[in-house]
Amino acid sequence: MTKVNALNLQVVNQLNEQIENTMVRIQQLSNQFGLSPIITNSLNVQSNYFDYVIQMQELLRTLDAGKTTIGDITDISIYAVDSGEVISTTDSIVPIEQSRYEKLIRSVEASNKAFQLIDDTSSKDPFLADNSFFLRKLTYSNGTGYRGMLVIMLPKQALQKAIHNINLGPDGALYIVTSENKVIATTSLASSPEIAKHVGKAIENWNESKRSEQFLVDHSLYTIKQSGNFHKWIVISEIPVDQLSESTRFITRTALLLLFLLMLLGLIGSLVIGYNLYRPLQRLKRHMRSIQQGNFSNSYSDYPKNELGELGTMLNNMAFRLNSLVEDLQQSEELKRRSEITVLQAQINPHFLYNTLNTISMFAMLKDYNKIRSMLHRLVSMLRYSMESYEQLVPLSGELNYITDYIAMLQLRYDCQIIVRMEIDEQLQDMLIPKLLLQPLIENSLFHGIFGKETDQGTIVVRTVCLTEDTVMIQIEDDGLGLEPDRLEQLRQHIKHGNRGKSIGMMNVSERVRLLFGEQSEFRLESKGQGEGTIVSILIPRHRLEFAKEEHSHDGSI
Numbered sequence: 001m002t003k004v005n006a007l008n009l010q011v012v013n014q015l016n017e018q019i020e021n022t023m024v025r026i027q028q029l030s031n032q033f034g035l036s037p038i039i040t041n042s043l044n045v046q047s048n049y050f051d052y053v054i055q056m057q058e059l060l061r062t063l064d065a066g067k068t069t070i071g072d073i074t075d076i077s078i079y080a081v082d083s084g085e086v087i088s089t090t091d092s093i094v095p096i097e098q099s100r101y102e103k104l105i106r107s108v109e110a111s112n113k114a115f116q117l118i119d120d121t122s123s124k125d126p127f128l129a130d131n132s133f134f135l136r137k138l139t140y141s142n143g144t145g146y147r148g149m150l151v152i153m154l155p156k157q158a159l160q161k162a163i164h165n166i167n168l169g170p171d172g173a174l175y176i177v178t179s180e181n182k183v184i185a186t187t188s189l190a191s192s193p194e195i196a197k198h199v200g201k202a203i204e205n206w207n208e209s210k211r212s213e214q215f216l217v218d219h220s221l222y223t224i225k226q227s228g229n230f231h232k233w234i235v236i237s238e239i240p241v242d243q244l245s246e247s248t249r250f251i252t253r254t255a256l257l258l259l260f261l262l263m264l265l266g267l268i269g270s271l272v273i274g275y276n277l278y279r280p281l282q283r284l285k286r287h288m289r290s291i292q293q294g295n296f297s298n299s300y301s302d303y304p305k306n307e308l309g310e311l312g313t314m315l316n317n318m319a320f321r322l323n324s325l326v327e328d329l330q331q332s333e334e335l336k337r338r339s340e341i342t343v344l345q346a347q348i349n350p351h352f353l354y355n356t357l358n359t360i361s362m363f364a365m366l367k368d369y370n371k372i373r374s375m376l377h378r379l380v381s382m383l384r385y386s387m388e389s390y391e392q393l394v395p396l397s398g399e400l401n402y403i404t405d406y407i408a409m410l411q412l413r414y415d416c417q418i419i420v421r422m423e424i425d426e427q428l429q430d431m432l433i434p435k436l437l438l439q440p441l442i443e444n445s446l447f448h449g450i451f452g453k454e455t456d457q458g459t460i461v462v463r464t465v466c467l468t469e470d471t472v473m474i475q476i477e478d479d480g481l482g483l484e485p486d487r488l489e490q491l492r493q494h495i496k497h498g499n500r501g502k503s504i505g506m507m508n509v510s511e512r513v514r515l516l517f518g519e520q521s522e523f524r525l526e527s528k529g530q531g532e533g534t535i536v537s538i539l540i541p542r543h544r545l546e547f548a549k550e551e552h553s554h555d556g557s558i
Contacts, residue, residue, distance in 0.1 A: 005214055007251045008223045008237055011166060012174075014258055016225040016235045018162060019176065022154070023134075023231050025070045030115065030136040030150050033078075038062045042087070043080045043138065043148040056087065063089045072158040074131075077151040078138075079105050086151075100127055101151050108135045108149065117231045119178045121156075131155050132184065159185035166254060172239040175199055179232035188238075202236055216241070280312065287315050291322070335515050359413045375412055378405040386436065393432040393516075395548040396464065396474075400424070403442050403462065410446060417456060418446070423463035428472060430548040431464075434512050438462070440505030441476045441536050449480020449534055472545060474538040482534055483527040492525055506536070517544045 033039045042059040046052040063076045067089055077088040079096060086099040096102050108116050115136040123129045132154045137146040163174045163185060173188035177199055188195050205217045206224045214223050223237040356379055363371045385402045400422060411418045442460065450458030461477040483491070495510050510523040522539040 004239075004251060005221070005223075007255050008168075008221065008239060009213060009225075010255055011251070011258065012223045012225045012235050012237045014255075014262070015163060015166070015174070016227060019159070019233060019235065020227050020229055022070065022072050022158075023227070023229050023233075026073070026134050026152050026154070027115075027230065029066050029070060029076075030134065030152065033062075033066065033150055034136065034138055036062065039078065039138065039150075040147075042078060043082060045080075045082045056093065059087055060089060063087070070152075073152055073154050074158075075151075075153040077101060077153075079149040079151065081147050081149075101133075103128070104133050104135060104151065105149055108137065114139070115230070119180075119182060119184055121178075121182045121184055130157070132159075156184050163187055166258075167250065168237065168239050169250070171242075172237070173198075175234075175236040175238070177203070177234040177236060179234070184233075198238060199236065202238065203234070284312055284315065287312065287319075291315065291319050332515060335511050355413065356409060371412055375409055378409045381405050382409075393546065394435045395430045396424070396433055397429050399433060399435070399438055400462065402436075403438055406439060406442065407446070407460070414451065416451065416458060418450065419457065419459045421459065421461045423461060423465075425464050425466060428464045428466070431472070432546045432548055433474070434516055437509060437512060438474070438476065440509055444505055444536075445476060445478035445480060445534065449478045449482070452481040453531070466542070467539070470542050472540045472542050474540070476536045477533065479533040482530050482532040484530050488525065488527050495523060495525065509538075513538055513540070517541060520544075 038058050039062065042055055046055055059078065063078065067073055067076050075088055075090045077086055077091075077099075079086050079099075079101070084095050085093055086096055086101060086105075087093050088099075091099070096105060099105075104118055107118070115134065118128075118133045118135065120128045134150075134152040134154065136150045138148040138150060139146045159176050163176065164187060166174055166187065168174060168187070173186060173190075173195075175183055175188070175195070175198075176185040177183050181199065181203055183195055183199055186195060188198075190198070201217060202222045202224065205215060206212070206222070209215050211224075211226075213225060214221065216222070219241045221239045221241060224234060226232060226234045356375065360372055360375050363369075363375070382402060382405050385398065385405075404420065407418055407420055442462075445460050446458075450460070459479045461475075463473075463475045463477070465473050465475075467473045491506070495507055506523075506525070513521050513523055517540045520541045521544070522537075524535075524537040524539070526535040526537070527533065
């Protein structure tokens with residue numbers, strides 16, 4: 001009898017513990033969902049339909065994951081007060097009036113309880129009679145009022161399944177009873193009134209015996225255990241004394257089998273948890289080895305949603321950033337190489353040199369020694385500037401002197417009076433810019449602007465100003481032929497997309513400015529229309545500027 005009592009008590013305790021664990025997991029899941037950003041965000045009404053669909057997809061994935069975690073439940077639903085909708089893992093999204101949970105939700109709304117377990121086995125509605133429901137109000141962060149409700153459905157079939165394999169003999173039975181003494185699962189084959197009679201008598205004697213765990217009533221041994229959790233369910237085992245002797249061996253085998261199953265479940269759970277931890281770690285290891293080998297383009301998207309997943313996401317972002325930096329570096333080096341080649345080609349233009357020497361030869365025939373001396377002086381200064389200075393960055397004053405010599409020589413060759421106005425901010429005289437940066441812009445202003453207008457006089461304004469505390473502007477303005485709107489937009493698109501065509505000079509300047517001064521720099525091309533002149537502006541972030549330590553001098557004049 002002592003051994004049977006101990007085994008019987010062990011079976012009841014294990015069954016109670018199993019039910020207890022299920023209910024604790026349900027309560028823990030409700031607490032997690034109450035704090036989950038995905039759940040709380042889903043309670044907000046989305047004005048954008050696309051955001052609403054994405055939000056519902058994330059919510060359903062979260063609910064499905066929670067249902068899988070517990071295992072015994074058949075449905076998890078969320079009722080959003082603002083939208084009036086019930087989102088379920090088994091049903092479609094419907095207004096609360098069309099939901100089968102309406103009565104339950106309204107009942108909990110009318111109460112002052114934060115959560116409630118509803119077991120209505122006497123209901124005429126099969127849906128309410130065959131299931132237990134855990135409902136929890138999802139309150140606002142400040143604790144005032146609630147914005148939604150979580151509904152978890154636990155079928156009584158799950159409870160019946162938990163006990164149907166436990167055989168206490170032909171006359172023995174197990175009962176799972178609610179705190180209101182309603183039987184929600186049993187192994188007894190007796191009628192409902194007979195079951196209610198047995199359970200009522202057992203609970204009455206249990207209370208009279210000051211809730212002793214084991215006692216005898218009417219030649220039957222009762223073992224009763226009540227949960228200390230919120231649900232207060234009672235597990236009752238009834239074994240007639242007459243069959244105790246013949247059932248001892250069976251109960252022993254049942255207890256051992258149950259223990260084995262619990263150990264097996266624990267082992268399987270440990271293996272599953274270990275595998276779920278091992279697999280992301282191996283994936284992280286492969287990912288890090290791939291990055292170590294220089295493969296920055298590989299990306300892993302199936303990381304779990306935990307700390308390992310956050311680390312994997314950071315690795316993905318780091319690899320993407322490294323890949324972008326490598327590509328930018330390669331592109332920058334290529335642009336730098338092409339720009340440097342273009343600069344070297346632009347330093348000595350054979351046609352310009354040929355025409356200049358031809359003009360000097362013509363002046364020699366005319367014995368105009370003053371012009372010969374002036375042109376030779378200008379030519380030597382330009383050659384010295386372009387050939388002898390190997391620095392890629394030169395002071396603005398040196399570039400302006402070069403432009404002065406260049407315009408002066410063209411003025412001697414062509415029958416056109418070119419007026420150059422220098423509007424230079426004194427504090428920007430010594431800022432460093434790429435060598436021969438402005439010469440292509442001056443050349444465009446002359447040959448495509450002023451000379452194309454076929455007038456006796458043209459004006460070019462070179463100005464540098466501080467637009468703001470953070471931005472410096474270099475601007476070339478002429479009163480030449482100008483650009484039609486279509487042609488102006490075409491040139492802007494060519495420069496923006498890097499298309500090299502006839503505007504290779506401006507394209508080269510734009511690329512060199514971006515390469516040296518960064519993406520925050522800007523190259524602008526403007527024209528008021530045909531015959532209204534052209535304005536080219538270069539905007540440079542002030543923090544990217546450097547200044548010469550010594551002021552470069554030049555003796556050219558115009």
